[in-house]
Amino acid sequence: MTLTNEQRAARRSRIAGFGFALPAAAWIAVFFAAPVLMMVAVSLKPLGASGYSVANYVLFFSNAAYAKALWNSVVTTTLVVVVSLALAYPFAWVIAYRVPKSWQRLALALAIVPFWTSYVVRSYAWLLALSPSGIVNWVLVNLGLVERPLMLAYNPGATIVGFVHFFVMLNTLTIYANLVQINPRYALAAQDLGASRWRTFLMVTLPLSVPGMAVGAFLTVVLCIGDFVTPQILGGLKELLLPQLVMMQIQRQLDLPMASTMSLLMTVVVAVVYLAMQRWLRMSRL
Amino acid sequence: MASVPLLRRAGNVVAFGYLTLGYVFIFLPVAVLILFSFQDGALPVPPFKGPTLVWYERLFANDRLMDGLFNSLIVGLGSSALSVMLGFLAAYGLARYEFRGRSALQAIILLPLAVSYLLVGMGLLVGLSAFGLGPSLPMVVVGHVVINMPLAFAICLGQLGEHQRKIEWAARDLGASTFRILTTITVPMIAPALIAAFCLCFTLSWDEFLIAYLVTRFDVTLPVVIWSMLRGGLNPQTNAVGSLIFVCSIVLVAAVEALLFGKRRR
Numbered sequence: 001m002t003l004t005n006e007q008r009a010a011r012r013s014r015i016a017g018f019g020f021a022l023p024a025a026a027w028i029a030v031f032f033a034a035p036v037l038m039m040v041a042v043s044l045k046p047l048g049a050s051g052y053s054v055a056n057y058v059l060f061f062s063n064a065a066y067a068k069a070l071w072n073s074v075v076t077t078t079l080v081v082v083v084s085l086a087l088a089y090p091f092a093w094v095i096a097y098r099v100p101k102s103w104q105r106l107a108l109a110l111a112i113v114p115f116w117t118s119y120v121v122r123s124y125a126w127l128l129a130l131s132p133s134g135i136v137n138w139v140l141v142n143l144g145l146v147e148r149p150l151m152l153a154y155n156p157g158a159t160i161v162g163f164v165h166f167f168v169m170l171n172t173l174t175i176y177a178n179l180v181q182i183n184p185r186y187a188l189a190a191q192d193l194g195a196s197r198w199r200t201f202l203m204v205t206l207p208l209s210v211p212g213m214a215v216g217a218f219l220t221v222v223l224c225i226g227d228f229v230t231p232q233i234l235g236g237l238k239e240l241l242l243p244q245l246v247m248m249q250i251q252r253q254l255d256l257p258m259a260s261t262m263s264l265l266m267t268v269v270v271a272v273v274y275l276a277m278q279r280w281l282r283m284s285r286l
Numbered sequence: 287m288a289s290v291p292l293l294r295r296a297g298n299v300v301a302f303g304y305l306t307l308g309y310v311f312i313f314l315p316v317a318v319l320i321l322f323s324f325q326d327g328a329l330p331v332p333p334f335k336g337p338t339l340v341w342y343e344r345l346f347a348n349d350r351l352m353d354g355l356f357n358s359l360i361v362g363l364g365s366s367a368l369s370v371m372l373g374f375l376a377a378y379g380l381a382r383y384e385f386r387g388r389s390a391l392q393a394i395i396l397l398p399l400a401v402s403y404l405l406v407g408m409g410l411l412v413g414l415s416a417f418g419l420g421p422s423l424p425m426v427v428v429g430h431v432v433i434n435m436p437l438a439f440a441i442c443l444g445q446l447g448e449h450q451r452k453i454e455w456a457a458r459d460l461g462a463s464t465f466r467i468l469t470t471i472t473v474p475m476i477a478p479a480l481i482a483a484f485c486l487c488f489t490l491s492w493d494e495f496l497i498a499y500l501v502t503r504f505d506v507t508l509p510v511v512i513w514s515m516l517r518g519g520l521n522p523q524t525n526a527v528g529s530l531i532f533v534c535s536i537v538l539v540a541a542v543e544a545l546l547f548g549k550r551r552r
Contacts, residue, residue, distance in 0.1 A: 010384075013383045013384060013385060014383070014384075014385035014386070016379070016383050016464070017379045017380065017382070017383025017384070017385045017388065018379070018383075018385060018387070018391070019379065020375045020376060020378050020379025020380075020383070021375070021376040021379040021380055021388075021391045021392075021395070022379075022391075023372050023375060023376070024372040024373060024375065024376035024395050024435060024439060025376065025391050025394045025395055027372055027431060027432070027435060028394050028395055028397060028398060028432060028435070028436075029394065031409075031410065031413075031428050031429070031431070031432050032397065032398050032406060032409060032432045033394070033397070034413070035409030035410055035412055035413040036405065036409045038409070038412050038413055038416055039408060039409055039412045042412050042416075087308070087311075090304055091304065091305065091308045094301045094302070094304060094305050095305070098298065098301045098302070098305075099305075107305075109543070110309065111308070111309070111312060113312075113313075113316075113536065114312055114313060114315065114316045116489065116532060116535040116536055116539055117315070117316055117319070117528065117531075117532045117535075118493050118509060118512070118528055118531040118532065118535070119493050119494065119495050119509060120495050120509045120512050120513050120516070121319065121512060121524070121527075121528030121531060121532070122315065124319075124512075124516055124524060124528065125315035125316065125318060125319040125528065126315050127520070128315070128318050128319065128322065128330060128331070128520060128525070129314055129315050129318050131331070131520065133329070133331040133332075134318075134331060134332075135314075135318050135331070135332050138331070138332040138333075165311065165312065165315065168308075168311070168312065169312060222400060222401065222402055223402065225402065226401075226402020226403060226404040226405065226496075227402070227404075227496075228404065228496060229495055229496070229513075233516065243404055246404065246408070250411070250500070256411070256412060256415060259408060260408060260412055263404055263405050263408045264405075266402070266404070266405070267401060267402075267405050270400075270401070270402070274400065
């Protein structure tokens with residue numbers, strides 16, 4: 001008797017829990033998962049061809065310009081991850097360990113305030129700063145460091161600057177959040193055992209802050225490789241990145257299947273990075 | 287031993303020097319943007335000739351910008367409300383009920399957090415064209431719920447703790463229905479989190495570009511209008527609209543911060 005009551009309660013609980021979560025899950029399934037599956041189907045039906053084939057994928061890798069854009073995207077993203085982590089780590093470290101406790105919240109808040117500049121406007125603002133008549137060149141010329149304004153915008157370097165700016169803020173946030181969670185007694189113990197400050201950092205603090213770096217790096221990969229705005233505004237049109245090519249397929253070639261193929265390949269790259277990172281993190285913990 | 291404090295002081299100089307340089311790098315574009323929105327001249331470049339408010343005045347007389355702003359507000363309000371509602375219900379279901387398939391449901395809901403907006407937008411575009419539909423503003427709302435609802439869900443899940451569960455149990459023992467518990471106990475208790483989630487979703491939605499660009503044609507949102515303004519080159523009016531968006535977003539984010547983390551300080 002009690003058992004059936006319990007069973008009934010369990011069943012009711014299952015139905016209720018499922019019922020609450022269902023609308024949200026259905027929204028994602030209908031408006032995200034299903035459309036992505038449709039993209040897979042569309043990418044396998046090349047424009048002008050009848051029936052399904054992998055022709056688009058073959059074409060992508062045999063077209064030097066397309067393959068180059070994928071390569072550019074991977075290189076740019078890798079550079080952005082490395083540079084923004086390298087710049088953000090000391091920044092987060094100084095805030096976490098050198099700024100007095102009562103000022104840390106403010107220091108961190110200040111470090112991520114420009115995060116909330118409009119997405120499109122942020123790249124425009126960098127263009128403003130880096131253009132030949134922009135403030136950076138103006139300062140350089142007035143200080144007599146250069147004779148003529150440098151060509152700082154409309155090249156891959158400007159894209160990197162725009163990206164690094166955004167992701168330094170993001171990574172500072174994730175690394176700081178990680179650093180303040182590390183128990184300070186570990187570092188004290190290491191120093192009691194005779195480790196120097198530098199050795200303590202290398203052998204204790206740094207390894208313990210890997211999760212924060214990993215979260216930041218993964219977000220960087222996802223957001224950076226799929227971004228169209230920053231390279232389009234800052235990068236000039238010589239070295240295209242994959243999202244720019246996707247947009248060109250949609251707007252100029254009107255080739256939705258090829259655009260789907262490209263977006264899916266991009267997603268595969270992200271998935272590979274994710275799996276590799278997860279594997280590496282698990283291994284490093286053993 | 288005098289060298290130890292000296293070394294530490296040198297270390298501090300390096301540390302705070304780096305901090306300062308970091309802030310300069312982080313704030314440079316925003317400072318330039320805001321400063322030259324007050325530029326008295328046609329180009330937002332040095333030397334600074336301002337100050338003037340003429341670009342802000344032109345902003346409010348620019349019909350396309352105002353239409354874009356209106357569309358952005360609609361999209362932001364609509365998609366944030368939907369995101370918070372769906373996200374909260376899902377979080378409640380997963381936090382309060384034990385059932386098989388919980389982790390699968392959670393994984394599905396969080397899935398869009400791991401993909402770029404380009405994939406979400408492309409998916410919607412392909413879906414639209416498969417059904418022979420044209421791009422439109424409601425599709426932007428749909429897309430923004432896809433990217434923001436997982437976030438609202440995560441925030442709500444983080445706030446539905448054991449403390450509230452006990453009060454909910456007490457209410458249930460006293461005979462309250464699930465609907466009554468939700469509306470009179472749970473929602474009021476985590477209201478700060480719900481409002482914070484709403485504000486966060488709104489700042490992300492009203493400024494989102496890629497999805498809005500892909501699935502609209504005529505009834506475009508503010509970021510898409512700004513995008514088309516960029517074709518005209520550097521212009522102080524773009525600075526002015528960018529500065530305004532920045533200020534609005536900061537106000538909303540400050541509200542989120544106060545609502546989610548203000549309690550700790552008290």
